[in-house]
Amino acid sequence: MDGSPEPHTGWTFLTNHARVLAAIADDHSARIRDIAVHCRLTERAVQRIIADLEQDGYLSHVREGRGNTYRIDPGKVLRHPAEAGLTVASLLLLLIQDEATRSQLRGELPDLPEGSGDTAHRP
Template sequence: MGEVPEPHTAWTFLTNHARVLATIADDHTVRMRDIAARCRLTERAVQKIISDLEVDGYLTHTREGRANVYRIQPGTILRHPAEADLSVSELLSVLAGHETRHADGTTPAE
């Protein structure tokens, strides 16, 4: 079996749900094992989060052979009332933009 990730006890800006969704946005065929490793979660936690996201309409999946292929529902509105005017695609756009910046604030094209 895989290793259990080291627990993180301090607060963070992003929820595990946002991390999992961003990981899936990067690769729609990513395995749960790889999501768990990237997000530093257990596979069981990832399975629960994916289930939550599917139940609430943020995500669907289909089987292709032995693999899952995920589809994010980009127009779905975020759950918290403070973000009720933001869609999943807007959140993922912000996260993707952040990931493409260097530590000095420049983008790879600069």
């Protein structure tokens, strides 16, 4: 394996920034290499996206040993005017709920965060 992700053609609903943020929300100490594989991006692209998210205050990190631990600001409002008033937490909650639904279909169920407001996906 050469380490480069399989290319994707066509458009998608989520931006790469949203994918990287969701991957970090799933594992706050994920390595850039692992995020890149999960999101099907290059490590360089993930580094640029993390820098963008940090520059605008959506994300911060603390160096721990040889790795980083990331912190997401859940109250930060999304950037596009069409999503005015929606927060990072609301975006991530939608993605968590979707993952719960997909996991349930596979016979798994991850823990949803307290106060998620939606228990319809729980057995």
